[in-house]
Amino acid sequence: MGTHDMTDARFAGLEIKKLEILLSRYAISYLKKYDADLCPLQTEALVVIHDNGGSMVQKHLESILGIRKSTLSGMLNTMIKNGFIEKRDSETDQRSKVVCLTRKGEEFYDTALRDLVLLDNTITAGIPPEDLETMMRVIDRMRSNVEDD
Numbered sequence: 001m002g003t004h005d006m007t008d009a010r011f012a013g014l015e016i017k018k019l020e021i022l023l024s025r026y027a028i029s030y031l032k033k034y035d036a037d038l039c040p041l042q043t044e045a046l047v048v049i050h051d052n053g054g055s056m057v058q059k060h061l062e063s064i065l066g067i068r069k070s071t072l073s074g075m076l077n078t079m080i081k082n083g084f085i086e087k088r089d090s091e092t093d094q095r096s097k098v099v100c101l102t103r104k105g106e107e108f109y110d111t112a113l114r115d116l117v118l119l120d121n122t123i124t125a126g127i128p129p130e131d132l133e134t135m136m137r138v139i140d141r142m143r144s145n146v147e148d149d
Contacts, residue, residue, distance in 0.1 A: 012142065024039075024040055026119075030119050031043060037082055038082070039075075041065065042078070043112065043116070045065060045076075045079070046079075046084060046101065046105055047116070048061060049101050049105070050101060050105075050109045054100060054101045055099065055100040055101070057090060058076070058097040059096060066143075083102055083104045083105075084101070085100060086099075
């Protein structure tokens with residue numbers, strides 16, 4: 001089960017990549033109305049930081065988003081430049097940086113979250129809840145199959 005041969009017409013990884021590209025385009029066009037200059041991953045980072053009390057250790061954010069340190073660093077630098085977050089030294093671990101939402105980041109979260117829920121509802125329209133639950137389980141399993149140990 002779960003194996004392919006060269007005659008298979010579709011591969012899960014390729015289909016997921018195609019969907020990711022479409023969803024990113026859709027989310028980017030949706031976010032343009034805020035003139036916020038944020039990509040979907042940066043918006044997700046804002047949500048994660050907000051949901052962690054408005055600040056969190058950078059390494060923890062990296063882990064939650066599932067991206068590499070170098071990718072996160074560049075992304076955070078852009079978000080700092082655009083005024084959504086700031087970085088501070090950790091008070092408990094001098095080697096760590098804490099990422100904090102600014103007032104602008106909080107305001108964007110408050111405004112955009114309602115629309116992000118609407119966006120998700122649009123994306124999942126017509127899909128029964130049990131199918132969405134199955135999809136989430138499958139995605140979690142696929143992620144665990146490829147995550148670094």
